[in-house]
Amino acid sequence: MNRVSVVTGGTSGIGQGIVEKLLAHSEAGDRIFVNYAHNEERADTFLKSLSPEQREKVVLVKADMSSYEEMLSFVKKIKDCTDHVDWLVSNVGISTYAKYEDYTFEEWNRIVNTNLSVPVFLIKELRPVMTEGGSVLFMGSYAGQQAYSSSLVYGVTKAAIHFLTKSLVKEFESKSITVNALAPGFIQTPWHVNRSRESYDRINKKIALHRFGQIEEVADMAYSILTNGYMNGSIVDIHGGYDYF
Numbered sequence: 487m488n489r490v491s492v493v494t495g496g497t498s499g500i501g502q503g504i505v506e507k508l509l510a511h512s513e514a515g516d517r518i519f520v521n522y523a524h525n526e527e528r529a530d531t532f533l534k535s536l537s538p539e540q541r542e543k544v545v546l547v548k549a550d551m552s553s554y555e556e557m558l559s560f561v562k563k564i565k566d567c568t569d570h571v572d573w574l575v576s577n578v579g580i581s582t583y584a585k586y587e588d589y590t591f592e593e594w595n596r597i598v599n600t601n602l603s604v605p606v607f608l609i610k611e612l613r614p615v616m617t618e619g620g621s622v623l624f625m626g627s628y629a630g631q632q633a634y635s636s637s638l639v640y641g642v643t644k645a646a647i648h649f650l651t652k653s654l655v656k657e658f659e660s661k662s663i664t665v666n667a668l669a670p671g672f673i674q675t676p677w678h679v680n681r682s683r684e685s686y687d688r689i690n691k692k693i694a695l696h697r698f699g700q701i702e703e704v705a706d707m708a709y710s711i712l713t714n715g716y717m718n719g720s721i722v723d724i725h726g727g728y729d730y731f
């Protein structure tokens with residue numbers, strides 16, 4: 487059977503790296519549903535960067551994963567095109583650098599919806615069509631393991647994603663589907679585009695390897711987890727030795 491994968495937030499950074507990794511290991515007839523929400527130009531550039539054979543395997547779907555309704559239409563599109571999903575990578579995540587005292591309830595809800603609530607229901611909707619022996623991978627964060635000062639709501643949602651990962655293991659037991667999460671530290675993606683040199687230097691001092699991680703390093707780890715049949719309920723840190731000294 488051809489392999490069908492779903493990657494949310496797959497047109498940039500870590501998500502794009504995972505899509506490229508899946509494509510590199512794909513066979514004729516495999517399909518990858520790649521989602522994004524805002525940046526058409528970036529999605530277009532991503533598609534154009536693929537070879538014609540790779541492009542044939544990619545179904546690009548615009549849907550805002552902060553919205554329950556748009557998530558449902560994304561799921562409908564997937565179900566209209568295929569009767570099964572083997573690998574589901576829930577990668578979309580957003581943050582804010584607003585201070586806690588400046589939080590609004592609306593902004594809190596937008597981030598909780600995007601990082602936690604919509605992924606919970608995306609997985610619930612896709613579970614019936616997931617293949618026996620398939621795999622779910624969440625993009626958590628080391629900020630969900632350690633309480634970074636930078637973003638309270640982000641850390642709380644990522645910690646919840648890690649707990650969700652463990653909680654869903656039982657829910658997928660009957661189909662032998664594995665559920666795992668990656669918890670990256672600082673990874674060099676467009677997410678950090680506005681970070682100052684000073685900020686990089688300050689963070690690099692806290693990392694034993696003194697650098698941000700590369701997208702490929704995270705994508706390699708993601709692929710290892712997806713293809714490892716015995717890893718289940720694991721939260722895998724990948725942070726270059728953050729705060730280990």
Ligand SMILES: NC(=O)c1ccc[n+]([C@@H]2O[C@H](COP(=O)([O-])OP(=O)(O)OC[C@H]3O[C@@H](n4cnc5c(N)ncnc54)[C@H](OP(=O)(O)O)[C@@H]3O)[C@@H](O)[C@H]2O)c1
Nearest residue numbers: 495497498499500522523524525551578579672673675677
């Ligand atoms: N970079 C890091 O240091 C780091 C560390 C730990 C964990 N992570 C996690 O890794 C994941 C990816 O981060 P990244 O650094 O690769 O980010 P990125 O380069 O900013 O890419 C984010 C991707 O998500 C899409 N996206 C954003 N909001 C969306 C929404 N509401 N609905 C659908 N798609 C949406 C973006 O496309 P559009 O803009 O077109 O919507 C883009 O494709 C996130 O969950 C993040 O929390 C990142």
